Amino acid sequence: MRLHLPLLLLGFPALADLPVVEDVVATRARDGWTFAVTLRHADEGWDHYADRWAVFAPDGRELGTRTLLHPHETEQPFTRSQSGIAIPDGTREAIVRGHDIMHGWGEGFAVALPRGDTDR
Secondary structure, three states: OOOOHHHHHOOHHHHHHOOEEEEEEEEEEOOEEEEEEEEEOOOOOOOOOEEEEEEEOOOOOEEEEEEOOOOOOOOOOEEEEEEEEOOOOOOOEEEEEEEEOOOEEOOOEEEEOOOOOOOO
16 A cells, blocks of 8 residues: 555644643632633744633533633743633533634643532
């Protein structure tokens, strides 16, 4: 079997350009949850940068988002937080994904949500 390596590699540059969620810390507060998300992306200026991250329920519903207002070319990886995210009672896990303006959503990062006595 003969492999055409140049053809196989065509899809890889776009994958390399997707934002990667490296870490997530989720904490509960009275007004909802706070997510601190560490994101890595090869920002290249205003035309190509990670412009947001979002928290999703396991069924795919978007629960909250953090908009990133500028490129982070010299700050990689970087961490940004968002508070007041409403997580439905009983939810034990959330998925966090980064987004860039050129290629869309990166891979999901699953984060376990600490159980509390207010869960039903």
